[in-house]
Amino acid sequence: MFTSIFFYFLASIAIASAIFVVLNRNAVYSAIALVLCFFSLAVIYLLLEAYVIAVLEVFIYAGAIMVLFLFVIMLLNLGLEDAFPYFRHLQRALSLFMVGLFFVGIFLIMFNEQGILHQPGEKFSAGDIYALGEALFSKYLLPFEVASLLLLVALIGTVYLAKRKI
Amino acid sequence: MDISQFFTSADLFGIAPEIILTVTALSVLTLEMLHVSRPGIILMVAALGLFLAGALAINTSGDEQILFGGMLVLNRFSVFFDFLYITIGLLTLIFSQGYLEKRGSASRGEYPALILFAIIGMMLMTRANDLVIVFLGLELLSLSLYILVGFLRHDQLSNESGLKYLLLGAFATGFFLFGAALTYGAAGTTNYNGIVTAITNNTILSDTYLFLGIGLLLIGFAFKVALVPFHMWSPDVYQGAPTTVTGFLCTAPKAAGFGALIILFNRAFVDIHYQWQDIFWILSAMTMTIGNISALIQHNVKRMLAFSSVSHAGFLIMGILVLNETSISAVLFYLVVYSVVNLGAFAIVSAAEQEERGLNLKDYRGLAAQHPWLSAAMTIFMLSLAGFPPTAGFVAKFGLFSAAVSQGYIGLVIIAVLNTLISIYYYLRLVVNMYMQKEESTLILSYKMLAIVFVGLIAIMMIILGITPGYLLEIVTEAASTVA
Numbered sequence: 001m002f003t004s005i006f007f008y009f010l011a012s013i014a015i016a017s018a019i020f021v022v023l024n025r026n027a028v029y030s031a032i033a034l035v036l037c038f039f040s041l042a043v044i045y046l047l048l049e050a051y052v053i054a055v056l057e058v059f060i061y062a063g064a065i066m067v068l069f070l071f072v073i074m075l076l077n078l079g080l081e082d083a084f085p086y087f088r089h090l091q092r093a094l095s096l097f098m099v100g101l102f103f104v105g106i107f108l109i110m111f112n113e114q115g116i117l118h119q120p121g122e123k124f125s126a127g128d129i130y131a132l133g134e135a136l137f138s139k140y141l142l143p144f145e146v147a148s149l150l151l152l153v154a155l156i157g158t159v160y161l162a163k164r165k166i
Numbered sequence: 167m168d169i170s171q172f173f174t175s176a177d178l179f180g181i182a183p184e185i186i187l188t189v190t191a192l193s194v195l196t197l198e199m200l201h202v203s204r205p206g207i208i209l210m211v212a213a214l215g216l217f218l219a220g221a222l223a224i225n226t227s228g229d230e231q232i233l234f235g236g237m238l239v240l241n242r243f244s245v246f247f248d249f250l251y252i253t254i255g256l257l258t259l260i261f262s263q264g265y266l267e268k269r270g271s272a273s274r275g276e277y278p279a280l281i282l283f284a285i286i287g288m289m290l291m292t293r294a295n296d297l298v299i300v301f302l303g304l305e306l307l308s309l310s311l312y313i314l315v316g317f318l319r320h321d322q323l324s325n326e327s328g329l330k331y332l333l334l335g336a337f338a339t340g341f342f343l344f345g346a347a348l349t350y351g352a353a354g355t356t357n358y359n360g361i362v363t364a365i366t367n368n369t370i371l372s373d374t375y376l377f378l379g380i381g382l383l384l385i386g387f388a389f390k391v392a393l394v395p396f397h398m399w400s401p402d403v404y405q406g407a408p409t410t411v412t413g414f415l416c417t418a419p420k421a422a423g424f425g426a427l428i429i430l431f432n433r434a435f436v437d438i439h440y441q442w443q444d445i446f447w448i449l450s451a452m453t454m455t456i457g458n459i460s461a462l463i464q465h466n467v468k469r470m471l472a473f474s475s476v477s478h479a480g481f482l483i484m485g486i487l488v489l490n491e492t493s494i495s496a497v498l499f500y501l502v503v504y505s506v507v508n509l510g511a512f513a514i515v516s517a518a519e520q521e522e523r524g525l526n527l528k529d530y531r532g533l534a535a536q537h538p539w540l541s542a543a544m545t546i547f548m549l550s551l552a553g554f555p556p557t558a559g560f561v562a563k564f565g566l567f568s569a570a571v572s573q574g575y576i577g578l579v580i581i582a583v584l585n586t587l588i589s590i591y592y593y594l595r596l597v598v599n600m601y602m603q604k605e606e607s608t609l610i611l612s613y614k615m616l617a618i619v620f621v622g623l624i625a626i627m628m629i630i631l632g633i634t635p636g637y638l639l640e641i642v643t644e645a646a647s648t649v650a
Contacts, residue, residue, distance in 0.1 A: 138172045142181075142234045146290060146302040149188065153283050153306060156195070157313035160276050161328075 003047055010047075014040040027073045031066060038062040052129045172235040180233040180240055183219040183248060184286050190215025191282040198275025205273035209259050212278035216252050216259075216285075223248040230648065232295070236357050239295040246498060246645035247292040247425045251285045254418045254505055257624075261513040262410040263614045268519075269408060271318050281414065284310035288422035292429065297346045297356040297383075300426055304342065304390065307419055308335050315407040315415065327406025334389070334399045342386025348379030358434040365437045380435055380442060387430075391423035393483060394453040397476045401460075404472035409519055412468060413512030416475040417505035424482055424501060428494060431486060432649055439489055446487035447578060454480030454585045461592050466525050467515050470592060471508065474551060477589060478504055481582060485566050488573045495646035496565035499638060503550065503562045503631070510624040511547040514540055517613040527596060531603035537611060540618070541600045543625040550628045552593040553586050558631035565639075 017037040021030045038061045045054035136144050178185075194212050202208060223245055231240040259278060266273045287306030294300040312335065316328020350356050352375040353364040363369075370376050385396065392400040404412045435442065457477030464470040482504075485497035515525070517540070523529055534541035550559035563586065570579045631638060 138169055139235060140298070141173055142177075142237045143298045143302055146299070146306065149283065149286065150302060150306050150309060153280070153309045153313070156276055156279070157309065160274070160313060161316060161319065 007044065007047055010040045010044050013037075014044070028070070031069045031073060034069070035062050035066050038066070052132050176231070177233045180231055180238065182222045184289055186219045186222060187215055187282045187286050187289075190218075191279040191286075194275050194279045194282070198279075205267075206263070208273075208275050209263065209278055212282060213256055213259055215282065216255050220249060220252045223252070236359060237296045237299050238290075238293045240293060241648040242645045243425075243429070243648045244289075244293045246641065247421065248289050250421050250502060250505065251288045251418055254414065254421070254509065255281055255285045257506070257509045257513075257620060258410060258414045258418075260620050261413065261509065261516065261617050263617060264612070265408065265410045265516050266317070268612060269318055270320065277314070277317060280310040280314050284314070284414075284418065288418060291422045292425035294426065294429070295358050295433075297349065297358075300430070301342065301346060303422075304386075304426075305339065307422060308339070308390070311411075311415060311419065314411045315403055317411060318408055323406040324408060327403045330399060330406075331403045338386050338389030338396070341382050341389070345379045345382025345384075345386060348375045348382065350379075352376035352379060358429070361434040362437065365435075376438075377441060381445075383430070384442070384445065387423055387427050388449065391420050391427075391479050391482075392476050393449050393479055394456045394476065397453070397457065397479075400476055401464075401469045401472040404475075405466060405468045409468065409512055409516035412472075413509045413516070416472065416512075417508050420475070420479060420482075421501045421505055424479075424486070424497065427483075428486055428497065428649060432489065432494070436489070443487055443489070446483055447575075450480050450483045450487060451578060451581050452480070453477065453483065454582060458585045458588045462588065464592070465527050467527060467530075467596065468525055470527070470596075471511060471515075474589065474592070475504075475508065477585060478551075480585075481563070481566060484570055484575070484578060484582065487578075488570050488575060490569070490573065491643070491646050492572070493566070493569035494649060495639070495642040496562070496569045498642040498645055499635070500562040500566055502638065502642075503558045503628070506624050507547045507550045507559065507628060510621050511544065511551070513613075513617055513621050514544050514547075517611045517617070518609050520610065520612075523609070527599055529609055530596060530599045532605045533600045533609060536609075539622070540611065543621050544600065545597050546625040546628055548593040548597050550632075552590045556629060556632050558628045558635065561632055561635045 014037050017033045017040070020033040021037065024030045024033065038057055042054045042057040042062070045051075045057060190212060194208055194215075197208055197211065229241075232238070233240065258281060262277065264273075266277065284307050287303045287308075287310065290299055290303030291307065294303060312328055312332045315331050316325050318324035346356065349361065352370050352372050353361045354369070354371070355361060355364065389396040389399075400416075404416060407415060431439075431442065454477045457473050457475075457480060461470050461473035461477065464473060478500075482497055482500060485493045485500070518529070518533075519525055546557060550557035553559045553563040567579050567582060570582075
């Protein structure tokens with residue numbers, strides 16, 4: 001019961017933020033809304049007990065890829081002044097606050113719960129990285145290898161089409 | 167855990183053609199990196215790799231083999247398609263000699279390498295026994311094609327069509343993936359055999375999701391093989407792409423798309439055929455009619471051939487709708503004839519193409535007086551596409567129509583015959599322009615000797631196949647018997 005309510009809540013956030021991505025004219029807001037969408041998807045994966053996928057979703061999509069998105073938006077010079085007209089000071093304060101929070105968190109972990117990072121991995125349950133690795137190198141060996149070819153072709157294409165002088 | 171149920175040395179031998187092609191593509195890229203400046207050498211290495219892969223593919227024919235724990239299935243059907251792709255790849259490489267230089271771009275090692283990667287993707291598509299592999303093969307093919315279409319970096323039209331193809335193709339990929347996800351959700355597996363078991367044992371979780379999944383998968387395929395109403399990209403992309411790439415683009419991916427469609431719908435979804443046959447009927451009728459009528463009003467040869475290939479897709483989908491061994495063998499025969507003829511026609515177009523000229527129907531006026539042999543070959547190709555009796559195109563169309571009539575699809579066959587009659591008009595318009603006009607042709611054709619020899623061979627083959635189609639018919643019947 002609780003899970004399904006939670007699911008519908010997350011799903012509606014995901015859909016609403018996805019619609020926001022498409023409808024908003026400001027590229028930076030769209031990108032932030034996309035991050036929200038990825039986060040709610042990650043929590044949906046958690047509900048399915050697919051912990052690794054959830055973490056990867058946050059790391060890779062919400063983290064790495066969206067940072068690249070924002071970089072590109074800023075490099076294209078869509079005008080950050082237009083993007084954040086009022087939030088100059090708030091933004092600075094907020095970023096300082098978040099950096100501080102991050103450091104406090106890191107220090108807390110380092111001093112209070114020593115050894116947490118160094119413990120050898122136990123046998124995990126389903127949906128963890130062990131099961132994922134095993135599946136990738138046994139049942140899904142061929143798709144895994146073909147995916148590497150796919151990435152190679154994408155790489156060749158990017159270099160060929162985008163490099164000024166080849 | 168026991169890895170041997172998923173991976174043994176037999177699996178490695180099974181995918182030997184793919185491995186060879188990958189190695190060839192990588193060595194072609196390395197040669198480019200080492201500044202091996204003669205483009206002939208690079209094309210030669212690529213062709214050699216294709217020959218080797220073909221030799222290995224024929225070795226694996228014989229009994230049905232299941233590889234990688236059910237991911238791939240090798241049988242006569244997949245071997246037939248492997249050969250078709252390799253033939254198309256070889257012909258494309260032969261016809262591409264000197265074309266990029268003519269269009270003002272340096273000949274690059276990426277060009278043959280990407281064609282090889284596209285062939286690997288297509289091989290995986292028709293060997294696949296799992297939606298995951300079909301998807302990855304389709305993406306490998308599409309990514310290579312996006313780059314090939316935009317290969318002329320300085321040419322605005324080429325860039326534009328590459329970007330158009332990429333954006334619309336990514337959209338279609340979304341449909342395909344969502345369809346695969348819903349099918350997985352309904353059947354609990356992406357494996358074809360698993361889906362069949364789930365359907366026959368009635369363990370499908372939700373029929374709605376399964377039908378939705380099938381529909382979305384069909385949309386994904388319909389985009390890739392350009393069925394109406396998902397064909398709008400094809401004339402622009404075909405026109406903007408380098409002409410030799412257009413020849414590749416309108417033959418090989420279509421063959422792969424139809425091969426994968428046949429396997430998917432004749433193996434995985436065959437038990438619920440009454441659910442999707444009506445959609446195929448409508449798709450077929452719309453595709454051939456709208457493709458043909460649009461082709462009538464084109465003045466650009468590449469656009470005309472693009473719309474003609476749309477209408478041919480409509481004929482081909484008829485064969486999948488009919489769903490028996492004769493119709494599938496007719497589809498395979500049709501694919502061979504269609505692919506080879508189109509490659510030949512595009513080879514001639516690419517020879518005639520110059521700066522700002524040579525792509526209009528008017529430019530071909532009086533060509534026959536100067537190039538009687540090439541014009542004769544082009545005439546044979548056009549007659550073959552239209553389906554005139556002494557050519558192979560007639561045998562292909564006849565086989566397809568008679569298979570459809572024998573299963574009672576009289577209405578659809580009447581539409582198809584009417585469309586064939588319409589298509590004669592635009593195919594013959596090119597021939598009339600070449601022969602009947604008094605004007606002196608100002609076109610200067612540039613071509614390599616080897617390419618012309620192969621154009622001639624294709625033309626002779628089409629006549630021979632039109633008179634004695636028995637040998638090819640035997641091969642396609644054998645190939646079709648393994649899926650139907």
